[in-house]
Amino acid sequence: MKAISLRDAFWDRIYELSKENKDILIVTADMGAPSLDKFRTDLASQYIDVGIAEQQAVALSTGLALCGKKPFAYAIAPFIALRCYEHTRVNLASMNVPVTLVGVGAGVSYDDSGPTHHAVDDISVMRILPNLKIHNITDSVMARAFADISCKISYPNYIRLDRKVLPIIYDENSDFSTGLTVLNAVTEVCIVATGNMVHRAIEVSEILKNQGIDVGIIDIYTFPINEELFVEAIKGVQTIVTLEEHTLPGGLGSAVCEVLADHQLMKQVKRIGMDFSKGYCYKYGGRKNIQSIYGLDKEYLVKTVSSIFSPK
Amino acid sequence: MKNKIKPLEKKSKEIRQLVLNMCCNACTGHVSSSFSCVEVLVALYYGGILRYDPKNPSWDDRDRFIMSKGQSSVLLYPILADVGYFHKQELDRFAQADGKFGVHLQHDVPGAEITSGSLGQGFGIATGIALAYKMDRKLNMVFTLLGDGECYEGSIWEAAMFASHNRLNNLVAVVDRNHLCVTNFTENMLELEPFEEKWRSFGWNTLCINGHSFEEILGAFEGIRSRKNARPLIIIADTVKGQGISFMCYNPLWHGLAPGEDDAICAMKELQ
Numbered sequence: 001m002k003a004i005s006l007r008d009a010f011w012d013r014i015y016e017l018s019k020e021n022k023d024i025l026i027v028t029a030d031m032g033a034p035s036l037d038k039f040r041t042d043l044a045s046q047y048i049d050v051g052i053a054e055q056q057a058v059a060l061s062t063g064l065a066l067c068g069k070k071p072f073a074y075a076i077a078p079f080i081a082l083r084c085y086e087h088t089r090v091n092l093a094s095m096n097v098p099v100t101l102v103g104v105g106a107g108v109s110y111d112d113s114g115p116t117h118h119a120v121d122d123i124s125v126m127r128i129l130p131n132l133k134i135h136n137i138t139d140s141v142m143a144r145a146f147a148d149i150s151c152k153i154s155y156p157n158y159i160r161l162d163r164k165v166l167p168i169i170y171d172e173n174s175d176f177s178t179g180l181t182v183l184n185a186v187t188e189v190c191i192v193a194t195g196n197m198v199h200r201a202i203e204v205s206e207i208l209k210n211q212g213i214d215v216g217i218i219d220i221y222t223f224p225i226n227e228e229l230f231v232e233a234i235k236g237v238q239t240i241v242t243l244e245e246h247t248l249p250g251g252l253g254s255a256v257c258e259v260l261a262d263h264q265l266m267k268q269v270k271r272i273g274m275d276f277s278k279g280y281c282y283k284y285g286g287r288k289n290i291q292s293i294y295g296l297d298k299e300y301l302v303k304t305v306s307s308i309f310s311p312k
Numbered sequence: 313m314k315n316k317i318k319p320l321e322k323k324s325k326e327i328r329q330l331v332l333n334m335c336c337n338a339c340t341g342h343v344s345s346s347f348s349c350v351e352v353l354v355a356l357y358y359g360g361i362l363r364y365d366p367k368n369p370s371w372d373d374r375d376r377f378i379m380s381k382g383q384s385s386v387l388l389y390p391i392l393a394d395v396g397y398f399h400k401q402e403l404d405r406f407a408q409a410d411g412k413f414g415v416h417l418q419h420d421v422p423g424a425e426i427t428s429g430s431l432g433q434g435f436g437i438a439t440g441i442a443l444a445y446k447m448d449r450k451l452n453m454v455f456t457l458l459g460d461g462e463c464y465e466g467s468i469w470e471a472a473m474f475a476s477h478n479r480l481n482n483l484v485a486v487v488d489r490n491h492l493c494v495t496n497f498t499e500n501m502l503e504l505e506p507f508e509e510k511w512r513s514f515g516w517n518t519l520c521i522n523g524h525s526f527e528e529i530l531g532a533f534e535g536i537r538s539r540k541n542a543r544p545l546i547i548i549a550d551t552v553k554g555q556g557i558s559f560m561c562y563n564p565l566w567h568g569l570a571p572g573e574d575d576a577i578c579a580m581k582e583l584q
Binding site: 045048050051053055056058059060061062063064065066067068069071086087090091094095 | 426467
C-alpha cells in the first residue's frame with residue numbers, strides 16, 4: 001500500500017464501506033478532503049454539512065446514532081475535541097452513544113497555523129471521558145483498519161489523524177484490536193510513543209542501534225491504555241521514555257505513569273512532550289522547527305536516550 | 313374540545329401535587345420551572361398528541377419527546393410513572409440514596425430518551441432524530457421542550473439553522489416562555505424579544521400561544537402530523553414560572569428551590 005495522508009486513507013475506506021452500508025453518515029463541520037468530494041457526489045444523501053458548528057455536529061450525530069445510524073462527526077482536531085467538549089461528555093460519554101469523532105491535525109501538524117489549530121491537549125481531556133476511546137493513528141494502514149473498526153463500535157470513539165503523510169510501518173494484516181504494538185523487542189530502555197512520534201522513535205532507535213545501543217519501542221494507539229498487555233510488555237524494562245507531540249499534563253506520559261503507579265511497578269520514567277508552562281506555541285517555520293524548539297527533534301532525543309545508558 | 317379539556321385540567325392539578333410532594337420530600341427540585349410547563353406536557357402525554365407505549369419504551373413507531381429543558385425533569389418523572397413506564401413508588405425515592413433518578417433527566421429511566429441538564433444540548437439531538445426519521449421515510453414525530461433561558465445558548469441557534477435548512481417539519485419545538493431565568497427576568501438580563509421574529513428569521517414556522525390554556529395548546533397541536541408547511545414548527549408558549557402557587561409566580565428566588573414545611577403546606581392548599 002502506498003503511503004497517503006491518514007485522512008485520505010481513513011475516508012477512502014469509509015467511502016467504500018458506505019456504498020454497502022447506507023447507515024454510515026458523514027457529519028462535517030465545513031471540512032473537506034479529496035475522498036469526501038467523491039462522497040458528496042456519489043453518496044450525497046449520506047453527507048451532511050452542519051456548517052462551522054461543531055456543537056451541532058456532535059448533537060446531531062447523537063440523535064442520528066440514537067436511531068441506529070453510524071455517524072462520523074468531522075472537523076479539525078482541536079475543534080471537534082474541545083469546541084464541543086461538553087456535548088461529547090454529556091451526549092456521548094454519559095449515554096455511551098456510538099458516534100465516531102474524527103479530528104485531523106494531531107499535534108502541531110497544522111504547523112503554519114498557530115495554537116488555535118494545534119491539537120496538543122486533546123488527549124488529556126478526551127481520555128478522562130468514560131466509555132470513550134481515543135485512537136491516535138500511526139500510519140495509513142492503521143487509518144484504514146480503524147475505519148472498519150469504527151463502523152462496528154458500540155461506544156463513542158475519537159479518531160485522531162495527523163495532517164501529514166506518514167511512512168507506513170504496519171502490514172495490512174496487523175491486528176489493532178490490542179490498542180498497542182511492540183515494534184522493537186523491549187530491552188532495558190524502552191521508548192513508548194504515540195502518533196507521529198512513533199516514527200521519531202524508530203529514527204532514534206536506528207541511530208542508537210548504529211552506536212551499539214538497543215532500545216525497545218511500543219506504539220500506543222488506543223487510550224485508555226490496554227493495561228494488561230502494557231504491563232506484560234514492559235516486564236524487564238528499567239527505564240521508560242515516553243514520547244508525544246502533546247502537552248505533558250494528562251498526555252501519554254501521564255497515562256503511562258498512572259498504569260505504573262496502579263500496578264505498583266517501580267521504573268524510571270522520562271517524559272518527553274511539549275512544555276506549555278510559559279504559554280502556547282506561537283512558533284512557525286515548519287513542524288521540524290517547532291519540534292526542535294520543544295525538544296522533540298532527533299538530535300535531542302538521541303542525546304537524551306543515550307544519556308540514560310551512560311549517565312553523567 | 314371542552315370534554316377533553318376538563319380531564320386534562322384535573323390531571324394537571326394531580327401532577328402538580330405529585331411534583332410538589334416529590335420535591336418537598338427530597339428538599340430539592342425545580343418546582344417553579346416545572347409548573348410553567350405542566351399543561352404542555354399533560355397535553356402531549358394525555359391529550360392524544362404523543363405516540364408512545366409504556367410497555368415497550370423502545371417501540372420503533374413511537375414519537376420521541378426530548379426534554380431539552382432538563383431542569384423540568386421533575387415534572388416528567390411523575391408523568392412517566394403515571395402513564396405506566398415505572399411504578400409510582402419510585403417517585404418517593406426521588407433524589408434519595410436508593411432512588412433511580414435525581415433533579416436532571418437520565419437516559420436510562422424508562423420513557424426518557426436522553427440525559428439532560430446541561431442546556432442547549434437536547435435540541436440538537438432532536439434535530440438528529442428528526443433527520444434520521446426523514447432519511448428512513450418514517451412518520452414518527454419529534455417533540456422537544458426548550459426553556460426560554462435555554463435559548464441564550466449558541467448551540468440552540470446552530471440546531472435551529474440546521475433544522476430549517478433541512479426542512480425538518482417532523483420536528484416540533486415548544487419553548488416554555490416563562491420570562492424568568494435563575495436570577496432575573498429575561499428582558500432585564502438580556503433581551504430575548506422580539507423572540508418570535510428571531511425564530512421566524514431562522515426559517516421556522518412559528519405559533520404563539522398561552523401555555524396554560526389547553527384550548528390553545530391543543531389547537532396548536534391540531535393536525536400536527538399532516539402539516540403542509542415544510543419548515544419545523546416552534547410553539548412559543550407564554551407561561552408563568554411557578555403557575556399554580558401564588559407566592560412562587562414572578563419571583564426568581566424560587567428557581568431550583570423546594571418549599572420548606574410552612575410554604576409547602578400553603579402551596580399544597582393552593583393546589584387542592
